[in-house]
Amino acid sequence: MDVLCESAPNDDDCGTRYSSSSSEDDERRDQGVAMTYMTLDSILNDNSRMFEFLRSFGVLANKYVCATCRKPMSCVKVATTRCGDGLMWRCAKDKVWRSVRKGTWFEKSKIKLKSIVLLTYCFCMRKSVQSTCRITGLSDKTVVDWFLSCREICSALMKKRGKIGGPGVVVEFGESSFGSNKYDKGRWMAEVWVWGAVVCGKDHGELVLNVVEKRDARTLQWFIEEHVENGTVIYSDKWDSYEDAEEFDLQSFAADHNYQFRNKVTGTMERYWKEVKRVLEGGKRRRSGLQSHLDEYIWRESVFVHGCAFHSFMQSVGALYVPRVED
Ligand SMILES: [Zn+2]
Structure with missing residues (x-):
């Protein structure tokens, strides 16, 4: 059957679901x-x-x-x-x-x-x-x-959806904390760390955002293996934080997967952190619900051009x- 797609009319009914000032x-x-x-x-x-x-x-x-x-x-x-x-x-x-x-x-x-x-x-x-x-x-x-x-x-x-990146593709990795240890109205209940990775050089990203329980070498290994294709060039300025962990040899992990770790950033992930926080800041949220809000954000990014x-x-x-x- 035919379903017409038209331009949406001005919506005077509401703002966005998240922040009161819609961009x-x-x-x-x-x-x-x-x-x-x-x-x-x-x-x-x-x-x-x-x-x-x-x-x-x-x-x-x-x-x-x-x-x-x-x-x-x-x-x-x-x-x-x-x-x-x-x-x-x-x-x-x-x-x-x-x-x-x-x-x-x-x-x-x-x-x-x-x-x-x-x-x-x-x-x-x-x-x-x-x-x-x-x-x-x-x-x-x-x-x-x-x-x-x-x-x-x-x-x-x-x-x-599968992994992002691929041989020769540049992906930037970063981390950011959400919420606060102070339980204020309209804020996350407690500080939560989120790790992210995004393919550089694309307007609307192939993006991964994951709540992490620990910021340690083992989690880093899991995160990269889970989300990033072998052969990817990975930018970050956080490698030092994990490099001297006893149980984790960054170089041999990279060699095993043909990853190329570079100690640099382009600012792509930083821009995403700002944008994600702007979009999510409107409501008082529980830690347990954060991942689903992040997934919703990524889904919206993925349909932006479709x-x-x-x-x-x-x-x-x-x-x-x-x-x-x-x-
Ligand atoms: Zn029958």
């Missing part, structure tokens, strides 16, 4: 070729269109097989009093019924499908929790919970949660 960069990100709320709303108000729309991303199944006769079931309209989604799978012969969300990302949620799609749209468009409550009519807690589910998608995508964040997100959901087609 021009944020606006550029979200207004590129974003699907408008009006377009989405018209789709969601027509059940058949909504289902076609969701199937087009692969987040709902195109078919479902009857558990009794093993033949494809039909998708039929039902009263919303019977099923809030308004459509169900049915085998007329065997009187077998299944929810259209069975075996999909939506299965565990009790919220109406239309509301879930709207919530997800709000997440992608950086709406605040408050404005999402107003748009969807859902409670604070419901919105916060669903945004967390969306960030879990971002984290899953980051895990699937048009509509919502379309990209839904396609990712379809790829991560391939709908089951039988019980």
Whole structure:
């Protein structure tokens, strides 16, 4: 089916979800070729269109097989009093019924499908929790919970993405502390260290950000092996901090993986630390949630140049949660 992508209208409803002062960069990100709320709303108000729309991303199944006769079931309209989604799978012969969300990302949620799609749209468009409550009519807690589910998608995508760098590619490594040991309103509960690595010379980065428990040589080895391809040229001004650790020989580790460690920086990672902190500084956050916010940041970076964040997100959901087609 055709889904029109249009320029987003001016949004007077809210600021960004994070900081109260939205930068021009944020606006550029979200207004590129974003699907408008009006377009989405018209789709969601027509059940058949909504289902076609969701199937087009692969987040709902195109078919479902009857558990009794093993033949494809039909998708039929039902009263919303019977099923809030308004459509169900049915085998007329065997009187077998299944929810259209069975075996999909939506299965565990009790919220109406239309509301879930709207919530997800709000997440992608950086709406605040408050404005999402107003748009969807859902409670604070419901919105916060669903945004967390969306960030879990971002984290899953980051895990699937693979390593950055490659033979001859320059990657810069750096570290930065987030939060404070003083428990002030609007600050991280305690100091947390985050390590990062980014491919140099790209506008919108291939980026890795990882909360680390320890800043030691063993963690450094893990971080680089986990995230950076063999053969990469790695810049940092932190090598000295790890070089004299007894259990870790930096040079032989580099030789084993064809890494080339250089004692220099370009400022790329430093610029990212500033930007990440600006984006994340708005809310009071728990240490346990920091990684998912970092993953969300990286996901937004990765879709920066790919048009509509919502379309990209839904396609990712379809790829991560391939709908089951039988019980
Ligand atoms: Zn059947």
